[in-house]
Each structure stands twice: as C-alpha cells, then as structure tokens.
Amino acid sequence: MAKFNGDHIKLAIQKDGRLTEDTRALLRTVGLHFESYKQRLFSICRNFPLDILYVRDDDIPEYVAEGVVDLGIVGQNLVVESGTKVTELLPLNYGHCSLMVAVPAESGIENIQQLEGLKIATSYPLTTTKYFAEHKVNVNVITISGSVEITPALGVSSAIVDLVSTGSSLKLNDLVPIATVLDSQSSLIANPTSIENVYKKAIIDRLMTRFRGVLAAADYKYVMMNIPRSALEYVSTTTPGLKSPTVLPTADAEWMVVHTAIREDMFWDVIEKLKEHGAQGILVSSIEKMFV
Numbered sequence: 001m002a003k004f005n006g007d008h009i010k011l012a013i014q015k016d017g018r019l020t021e022d023t024r025a026l027l028r029t030v031g032l033h034f035e036s037y038k039q040r041l042f043s044i045c046r047n048f049p050l051d052i053l054y055v056r057d058d059d060i061p062e063y064v065a066e067g068v069v070d071l072g073i074v075g076q077n078l079v080v081e082s083g084t085k086v087t088e089l090l091p092l093n094y095g096h097c098s099l100m101v102a103v104p105a106e107s108g109i110e111n112i113q114q115l116e117g118l119k120i121a122t123s124y125p126l127t128t129t130k131y132f133a134e135h136k137v138n139v140n141v142i143t144i145s146g147s148v149e150i151t152p153a154l155g156v157s158s159a160i161v162d163l164v165s166t167g168s169s170l171k172l173n174d175l176v177p178i179a180t181v182l183d184s185q186s187s188l189i190a191n192p193t194s195i196e197n198v199y200k201k202a203i204i205d206r207l208m209t210r211f212r213g214v215l216a217a218a219d220y221k222y223v224m225m226n227i228p229r230s231a232l233e234y235v236s237t238t239t240p241g242l243k244s245p246t247v248l249p250t251a252d253a254e255w256m257v258v259h260t261a262i263r264e265d266m267f268w269d270v271i272e273k274l275k276e277h278g279a280q281g282i283l284v285s286s287i288e289k290m291f292v
C-alpha cells in the first residue's frame, strides 16, 4: 500500500462535494500530476512534493489546525464555524456563497431584532450564536445537520441560518433572506507551524505562486487586433494591459497589430470603444495562467 511521502507537504481537499471538481481542476491547472481521487484516501503528486488527502469538508479545518495536514482547501464558512486556529493564505474565488438569516415569506419579519426569543435552525450553531449575540438579539439556536430550509414549515423553527448561493432553495421553500451573517468562498488554509518551517514554507510559496497565476489570469482576456495607426494613442491608454500593449507593424504602414490584456469586468465596454476607433479583426482568448 502507498504511504505518505515524508518529504512531501500534505494538502486536504473535499473528497466528494461541491468544491471537489473545482479544487481538482485548480490543482491540475497549476501543473500537478496525481491519480484520480475516486476510492482513494490520498494521492501522491508525481511532479511536486505534495500529497493530497481526500476527506469530508467539515474535517478539513480541524485536520489543518491539528497538523494532520499542512494545508487545506475549504469554504471560509467552515473555517469560521470550526473556530480553529488556522492561517488563511489565499481565497480561491470559487465556491461562493453567503450564510444568511431567512424567514418564511408570510411571517412579515423584516429584521433580526424581530427574532428576539424565537427558534433559529442551522447547521452553523457557533457562527449563528455569535452573530446574534453580537447583535444583542436573544434567540434559541437549534442545530440541524441537513435540510435546514424545511424546518420553518415543520414548525421546528421561526427562521433559519443557512448557506445560499443562487437563492433557489430559499424560494422553493417560501423563505426570504433578511440578513447576511457572512460571505464565503473556497480558501487555502495552513497550519500555523507548517508555515514557520523553512522547508515547508518554500514548497507552500511555490504552490501559492502557481495559484496566484491562475487567479490573476481569470480576471483578464487576451486580445489581438488590427488598428489604424491614428488610433494607436487611444488604444494604448484604453487598454494598458498589464504594462503597455505590444504593438507590431504590418505590411500596410497605416495599420498595426496590437496584443494586450483587458480586464474581464470592463471587457465589453473596451471592445465597443475599440471598434468605434476603427479596430478590426479582434481576436479574444482566455488566459490560463498569468505571472506579472
């Protein structure tokens, strides 16, 4: 049977759930080669000093805090709920959701003060208790492990605190959100002692550089286009890219080829303006990794 490699650092990821596919895709995008997770407790990377442990997401903060593993990838919601001492290294921009207070639509309740003295069902009892205590509202927190959203209809609770992403589960159960307890996304966390170990820290830094390269790339599109010479100054200021765009001559002295990167959030506005300024043959591609 394969064993953990003593020279390798250890990373815990969710075995089978909402974060699994994106986490595995991220690890593969940063160039790690490892066997598929199915039926496996752990994998050894063939080309990087890392072993991957597959566990239930709820156990990840604890494993990291206890030093069973050096690193974990898990929702921030679970890190907060666990109350463990781990170091958050890098939010990873997937698994976005919010932990929200929601009430039956017909209840007429509009704010958390109106929940005074009532029962709140949740799978996040510690976070929920702390939240209401901070807001000085006395509630009775009931811990439910699954299907929290049906508890008001069953008469078990007057309100819930649950994770929401699209909101369709709330709608389906005639619930409306009235407050956000926290916003969450998937995150890389570390054991505080591991990041003080010079050998481990060097490996973790290499991994984080790779992760950052993938995260940065997701914010940009790579664009190639032909522009009339007269538009060059405009294009240079509108699409500064990362430093300045690459401008190449063409056989026609009046036309140039420009290569640049445009931020995702302003992409369509910039493209429309470029077309107004005579840009033609605009080719766009996504960037897989980016190091600046």
Ligand code: PRT
Binding pocket: 014, 015, 016, 017, 018, 019, 055, 056, 057, 058, 074, 075, 076, 077, 078, 095, 096, 097, 162, 163, 164, 165, 166, 167, 168, 169, 170, 184, 185, 186
């Ligand atoms: O088996 P294991 O314990 O590992 O997994 P799990 O079933 O406990 O967790 P899983 O796979 O459901 O979720 C893993 C992580 O994904 C969570 O800890 C969050 O960080 C993140 N995440 C993102 C979500 C959601 N979005 C989400 N919508 N986790 C759960 N939900 C549930 C929510 O509880 C509710 O039941 O989806 C429902 C609502 O979804 P919408 O889209 O209708 O709002």
Ligand code: ZN
Binding pocket: 056, 057, 058
């Ligand atoms: Zn879980």
